[in-house]
Structure formats: C-alpha cells, structure tokens
Amino acid sequence: MQKSHKIHHKTTEDNRRHQLRTAFSFYCSVRERLPVWLLEDMRCMEVFCWDDGHPRAFLPSEALLYALIHDHQDYAQYLLNRYSVSALRAPRCSYCCCRGSGAPHLNIAVRYDRLVILGMMMAALKNCGEQTKRQDYLDSCGGCSHVADAGKSAVQLAVELSHADCLLLLLVEGARPDGLDAALQRLVSCDVSKRHHAQRCLDYLLLFLPKPPLLQRLQDEPQRWQSLLGNKVFSWLQGVAPPPLLLQALRSLVQFGADRISLLPDFLQLHSW
Template sequence: IPLDFSKQEGEKRTAFAFYCAVRERLPAWLLEDMRTMEVFCWDDGQPRAFLPSEALLYTLVHDHQDYARHLLSRYSVSALRAPRCSFCCRVGSGAQHLNVAVRYNRLVILDMILETLKDCSQDERQQYLDSCGGCTHVADAGKTAVQLAVELSQDNCLLLLLAQGARPAGLDAALQRLVSSDASERQQAQRCLDLLLLFLSNPSPPRCLQDEPQRWQSLLGNEVFTWLCGLAPPPLLFQALRCLVQSGLDPISSLPNFLQLHSWQ
C-alpha cells in the first residue's frame, strides 16, 4: 500500500482487510491479533482499533461462530454495545446485534448472544431484548428483533427471542404476513403467528379482524378469532402449550398431531 494514501482510502483498505479476514473465517486468535494491532478505523480523525462489538457484527454477517464465541466469552456484554454508526458517526443505540442476527438468520450466534445476556441484570436484559434499531437511516431502525423476525418470517429466531423473555410484539404484522406470503413462506408465517399467540397474554384486538371478520374467522378458526376479538378466553390448547414452548419446539413436535398447532404438524 503506498504511504501517501488518504485517510479515507486507508480506512477503507484496513476495514476491508479485516472484513475479508472474517469472511474467510480465519482463526479467532489471528483475527484478534489483526483487530488489536494491524487494522484500524478512524474516530474524529484519529485511528483506533476495531471494537469487539464491531467485530461481532462482522461475525454475524459471515456466520463466523468460533470468533463470535471468542468475543462473547472474553468481552461478555461489552461486545454487545451498539457500535458507532458509520454513516453519521454517532454512537449507535439499540440492540443492533440482535437485529443483524435475525436478518441473516444466524441461530447459533443469536443463541450465544442470548446466553451472554444472562450476565446482565433482569432490567438491563429486558431493555436490550425489547430495544429498537439504531439510527433512522439504518434499514431496521425503529424495529425490535421480534418485530423483524415476524416481518421476515424467521420463526426459529422468533422462538429463541420469545423463550428468553422478549416482548411478543408484531401481531398485526404477523396477520398481514400470513395472507401476503406465497405458498413457500406461508408455513413459516403461520409458525410466527402461532408463536406470538402462545406468548401473548392479553392481546389487543387487531383492527384487521374488525374490518373483515368473516375472512379472518375462516383463516384463524372460531376459537382463536373470538379470543383475539376479546370475546372469549384463550383456547385451551394454547394455554396447555405455553408451558412446553418455553423449552423449544421439540417437546411440542413429539406430541400427537391432535395436540399440536396445525402449522407444526
């Protein structure tokens, strides 16, 4: 690299070198040496090493599970701090790592992140799980990881989040996703809706059910429809399965078909 390259070009080259190294899934120890000694980015005109939280974002993009495990085990929750936004240079906010994990469907690393959050206090953990995306110009700004999982029909990510206590938001989006999905995605959309319903205690009646009651009663069944409209208690099957779903889909999958929600049969 020439010695007279501009700051912007130097930053791009060093950042890209680290990006490529993670993409090639080099060993965690080598990536840490690069992060702390060889590659750098600029903050207010000054070069600095990449933060663990920035490196963790790279591991999510490229599914480098070994490096993610190293970062989370060594730096714990500090690796989950929102990094500085590369567009506006402001310190980020929200649970950016959760949203990226959902968008790329990185189940293994998402599970590592959720386990790491157990090192936080209950209030801090809950706030992190339910926080929205960062700056307004970012694609997932204003959305929680749960809402994003519903919009993308990432049912397995949604289950991990809900089982760890994330707020079951996005019921309206789940209903709309159910009717707008094509045949190849409809099962995942139905699963997302079922999961939300299992974790919802007192859902507010969605507006779409009031606008087209006959259509939704046919799609959801009378028991679920009347419950969501506030006209009846939750179906007995939903109440019974709420205990089992806390530990994942496997206990439900092992039940006889008549005891399963129809989308999981």
C-alpha cells in the same frame, strides 16, 4: 508553508486510504472464517478503522457484527465469552458518527437468520445482571433513522421476515411479543412458499401473548379471519372466549425450552388448535 500543508494533506489522505484497506482486509478475513487467534491478532494489532479523523482498533462489538454477517460461529463465541455483554454494545454509526443505540446485533442476527449465534447472545445476556437492562435490550427499537431496521425491535423484524426460529428464541428469553397485526398481514400477503413460516410466527406470538389486543382488521373482515384462524383462536382474539386449551398447555411446556414444541407429535403442534 503552502508546500508543507500539501505534504501534510497528502500524508493524511494516504493514511486514510491505508486504514480503509486494512479495515476491508479484516472484513474479508472474517468472511473467509480465518482462525480466531489470527482474527484477534489482526483486530488488536494490525487493522484499524477511521474514527473522527483518527485510526483506532476495531471494537469487540464491531468484530461481532462481522462475525454475525458471515456466520463465523467460533469467532462470535470467542468474543461473547471474552467480552460478555460489552460485545453487544451498539457501536457508533459509521455514517453520521452519532452515538450507537438500540440492539443492532440482535437485528443483524435476525435479518441473517443466525440462530446459533443468536443463542450465544441470549446466553451472554443472562450475565447482564439487572433484569430491567436485559429487558430493555431485548425490546430495543433504537438505531439511526437511515439504518434499514431503524425503529424495529428484533421481534418485529423476525415477524416481518418470517424467521420463526429466531422469533421463538427471542420470545422464550422474554422479549415482548409485539407485531400481532403485522403477523396477520404477513400471513395473507406473503408468497405461498413462505406461508408456513408466516403461520409459525403468528402461532408463536399467540403462544406468548398475555392478552390479545383489539385489532380492527378482525372486526372489518370477521368471516375471512375466522376461516383462516379457526373458531377458537378467532373467538379468543375477539375477547369472547378463553384461549384454546392446547395453547394454554403449550404455554406451560415452552417455559422449559424453545425446543420442546418441535419434539411434539404433529397433532399437538400449534397449527392444531
């Protein structure tokens, strides 16, 4: 009986090691950007991940995470075309095995600055149906507590990392313009080499901000912020003046697409107000 138990235990461990090897091989295959048809054959028939002590095939949402990390745009496009919003479902956490929550694909796209795939995801979200569900997904701050970006929305993460192009795309698609205070802090604390991107993030938030919140840092150091932001923007954020005319005009323009602003001449760019 004891010998039989040992044999069973060894078999289980051998199976687990085999699944880990095949899972890693799938990860490497996506990293090497193998053809889509080959990756799908592997995902559906050859490689497995370990779930509650049992092997199973990788889900489309798990494959999309790999495609995001390694910028395999063709594979990401296939998964989103084939599985639509189901490919954006949060998979179960591999560490604590809790039910997936939040929008990990959005956060991964922002963290790795995968602008092209993020655009594909935004297009897939338009098939979501209910506007409320789409909005909840865009503004989601879920995720397990041990995950690096837990508690942060994709917009907040884009501000933190100064990924301005990702931020603009999210805002154009309707994500809530959170993170103004963090954007101001980022502007004065980041390296000089990243200040241009931090300034763009701040400008984009201002562009989509319906009503500026009262921020204590502006009250504490008015001269400093008035110098950094300019009189018009500072007065608007303080609630003593309307938004600058250029900002109001650009708000109308950006509704036709995120690329409209970049096509403007320099003297009409956001930093000109």
